[in-house]
Amino acid sequence: MQPTHQAPLAHHGANPPSIAGTAVAPPGPPVAPPNPALQARWQRVMDCVALREPDRMPTGLFMMFWPAKYGGISCRQQMYDQDKLCELTVQITRELDPDLCTPTPLITGFGNLLDATGYRQIEWPGHGVPDDRPFQYLDREYMTADEYDEFLFDPTGFYYAKYLPRVAAAFEGSQAIASVAGASYFDVIYNSAAFANPALQASMARLNTAGQEAGRLFACAGRLMGQLAGMGYPSGVGGFAIGPYDNLGDYFRGATAMMKDLYRHPDKVLAAMEKMKTLTLRRLAMQKPMLSSPLIFIPVHWAPDAFMSQKQFERFWWPTFRELLLGIIDMDLIPMPLWEADCTKRLETIRDVPPGKCIYWFERTDMVRAREVLGDVVALRGGMHPSVMTMGTPDDVDAAVRHLVDNVYAKGGRLILDTAFGIPDEAPVENVRAMYRAARRYAS
Amino acid sequence: MDHRTPDEQQLVQWLADMNEDDALALARRMLLDEHVNPMRVLELCRAAMDIVGQRFEEGEYFLPELVLAGEMLDTIGKMAKPLIQQGDSGASRKLGRVLIGTVHGDLHDIGKNIVSFMLDINGFEVKDIGIDVPVQTFIDEVERFQPDVVGLSGFLTLAFDSMKETIAAFEQAGMRHRFKVMVGGGQIDETVRAYTGADAYGINAVEAVNLCRQWTAAAA
Numbered sequence: 001m002q003p004t005h006q007a008p009l010a011h012h013g014a015n016p017p018s019i020a021g022t023a024v025a026p027p028g029p030p031v032a033p034p035n036p037a038l039q040a041r042w043q044r045v046m047d048c049v050a051l052r053e054p055d056r057m058p059t060g061l062f063m064m065f066w067p068a069k070y071g072g073i074s075c076r077q078q079m080y081d082q083d084k085l086c087e088l089t090v091q092i093t094r095e096l097d098p099d100l101c102t103p104t105p106l107i108t109g110f111g112n113l114l115d116a117t118g119y120r121q122i123e124w125p126g127h128g129v130p131d132d133r134p135f136q137y138l139d140r141e142y143m144t145a146d147e148y149d150e151f152l153f154d155p156t157g158f159y160y161a162k163y164l165p166r167v168a169a170a171f172e173g174s175q176a177i178a179s180v181a182g183a184s185y186f187d188v189i190y191n192s193a194a195f196a197n198p199a200l201q202a203s204m205a206r207l208n209t210a211g212q213e214a215g216r217l218f219a220c221a222g223r224l225m226g227q228l229a230g231m232g233y234p235s236g237v238g239g240f241a242i243g244p245y246d247n248l249g250d251y252f253r254g255a256t257a258m259m260k261d262l263y264r265h266p267d268k269v270l271a272a273m274e275k276m277k278t279l280t281l282r283r284l285a286m287q288k289p290m291l292s293s294p295l296i297f298i299p300v301h302w303a304p305d306a307f308m309s310q311k312q313f314e315r316f317w318w319p320t321f322r323e324l325l326l327g328i329i330d331m332d333l334i335p336m337p338l339w340e341a342d343c344t345k346r347l348e349t350i351r352d353v354p355p356g357k358c359i360y361w362f363e364r365t366d367m368v369r370a371r372e373v374l375g376d377v378v379a380l381r382g383g384m385h386p387s388v389m390t391m392g393t394p395d396d397v398d399a400a401v402r403h404l405v406d407n408v409y410a411k412g413g414r415l416i417l418d419t420a421f422g423i424p425d426e427a428p429v430e431n432v433r434a435m436y437r438a439a440r441r442y443a444s
Numbered sequence: 445m446d447h448r449t450p451d452e453q454q455l456v457q458w459l460a461d462m463n464e465d466d467a468l469a470l471a472r473r474m475l476l477d478e479h480v481n482p483m484r485v486l487e488l489c490r491a492a493m494d495i496v497g498q499r500f501e502e503g504e505y506f507l508p509e510l511v512l513a514g515e516m517l518d519t520i521g522k523m524a525k526p527l528i529q530q531g532d533s534g535a536s537r538k539l540g541r542v543l544i545g546t547v548h549g550d551l552h553d554i555g556k557n558i559v560s561f562m563l564d565i566n567g568f569e570v571k572d573i574g575i576d577v578p579v580q581t582f583i584d585e586v587e588r589f590q591p592d593v594v595g596l597s598g599f600l601t602l603a604f605d606s607m608k609e610t611i612a613a614f615e616q617a618g619m620r621h622r623f624k625v626m627v628g629g630g631q632i633d634e635t636v637r638a639y640t641g642a643d644a645y646g647i648n649a650v651e652a653v654n655l656c657r658q659w660t661a662a663a664a
Contacts, residue, residue: 123551133602136551255554259508260515263462306648308506341630386601387635424601
């Protein structure tokens with residue numbers, strides 16, 4: 001499968017109804033002649049996905065705030081200075097020479113967009129954390145238990161009336177949009193009055209500014225990924241998705257409230273996750289023409305062994321997540337869940353997906369065990385633990401790569417070597433160089 | 445084991461089985477209608493938490509059960525405490541004092557909260573000083589609380605350095621020898637433990653309790 005080279009605007013024969021008239025500059029690479037280096041790297045990764053042996057073990061490069069360490073800048077500068085972030089990303093990619101690179105502006109270069117939207121779910125440098133620290137998510141109840149019914153009845157209405165204003169200040173004033181459902185005939189034209197409301201007008205103006213900022217972000221990411229593609233590096237992250245349980249648990253109910261909901265409101269949890277799954281797939285379908293890569297990054301938070309029993313996992317967590325994966329595959333996209341923490345006890349369950357269609361990225365699960373259990377179903381990504389990357393010596397890193405090559409790749413595991421959740425922010429540059437060097441030395 | 449009435453046995457069982465509605469209704473009836481000694485009710489709650497802790501150790505219960513158990517205990521505690529007579533509190537002997545907090549730069553707290561809960565129900569006096577705790581605050585709280593064990597929690601990789609700094613500051617302040625230090629969090633392993641200078645790391649809340657038990661028994 002080749003990366004999408006078509007200029008994304010060429011796909012817009014008809015805008016998807018939910019974003020009619022959107023002027024967002026998409027992140028896809030510009031039209032370019034086929035690049036042999038790009039094709040070779042992509043083929044290497046696609047061979048892994050299809051469970052074929054590639055010409056050598058591919059490597060992935062994912063970064064959160066490591067560019068700041070590499071470039072000697074603050075986390076704050078990384079979030080606000082998109083040009084500098086892109087410059088560092090190009091330098092790092094050229095030096096480390098991975099097979100998959102990172103659209104870094106979309107991962108951390110959105111400081112201005114956070115300001116423009118008045119986003120409330122994280123603290124970030126200059127807004128609650130010091131300049132040299134990464135952003136952190138604020139685990140809160142953004143939806144109460146007695147709001148399940150409201151969400152289930154009319155998710156869009158709930159979003160406008162309650163959820164969006166809670167999580168982003170720019171939406172304050174737009175609540176009236178929620179109440180249009182049910183209007184018909186002359187009530188539709190009477191409802192126009194709501195749009196002249198000064199609070200709604202102010203919110204729309206703020207959102208318009210934010211929309212322009214989002215356009216700049218996507219244009220920046222598009223230019224970067226185009227440049228990297230021109231250098232021969234395909235994107236390792238095309239789109240994003242969140243599993244239904246994690247979506248509800250992280251971004252709506254909050255971690256501990258969600259756990260209590262499993263006992264107090266199990267049927268509502270199941271119904272809400274079903275809805276979340278459908279909404280997530282609908283959004284991905286809308287975004288698909290604009291993606292620069294078919295790889296859909298899905299950070300997974302609540303699957304780890306320690307977080308719920310196997311029974312709870314099989315009842316609450318896995319079914320709608322599996323349906324999400326199948327839906328993504330049906331769209332000819334490649335789901336890439338990153339299974340955070342240790343998910344060893346889940347391996348037998350999560351192998352129940354069509355073979356040759358997914359990349360499973362593991363953070364702390366033993367990669368040797370992962371290959372044993374599901375190496376015939378999915379490609380693997382990851383393997384390099386944060387502790388060796390951060391606190392080991394280059395020789396320790398080299399040995400860790402060798403271990404993965406000998407015990408996973410050489411045993412038929414379709415492994416894309418990478419760090420557990422991207423290069424740890426504090427990893428010494430020499431250790432990172434050692435990792436990519438060792439990958440070429442031992443698995444070519 | 446002391447004799448329990450059918451209602452008392454029922455309360456322990458319902459709490460341990462996560463039957464929240466029935467357990468809270470029964471506790472309310474016992475405390476407010478039947479005027480059962482609130483200390484007795486709290487004792488029954490602790491017995492139920494022992495079972496919860498056991499089931500967690502055995503891999504039957506996980507985080508959701510600990511969270512719900514903590515909430516039920518809290519709710520019954522709020523009902524019971526105003527009813528406790530002066531001088532009746534008879535504070536049970538604690539196994540030791542544990543000071544716990546998430547190190548500076550890190551805002552995560554679920555793991556720390558679970559560890560605090562498990563230590564508390566296992567008979568330790570726990571002081572939880574929250575998240576993003578500066579080094580100096582740890583030092584001040586150690587002086588105030590005089591813990592036997594200090595627990596440093598952290599989830600992000602930046603926490604490795606914060607833990608190392610905090611422990612180094614204990615050394616510099618000449619207090620390091622007065623307590624044991626355990627570290628814990630999503631990405632902690634032996635390499636991280638050695639890097640930070642901690643005495644041990646706990647892979648989960650049960651391990652944290654075991655470490656504290658070993659250390660306080662050895663010091664006794």
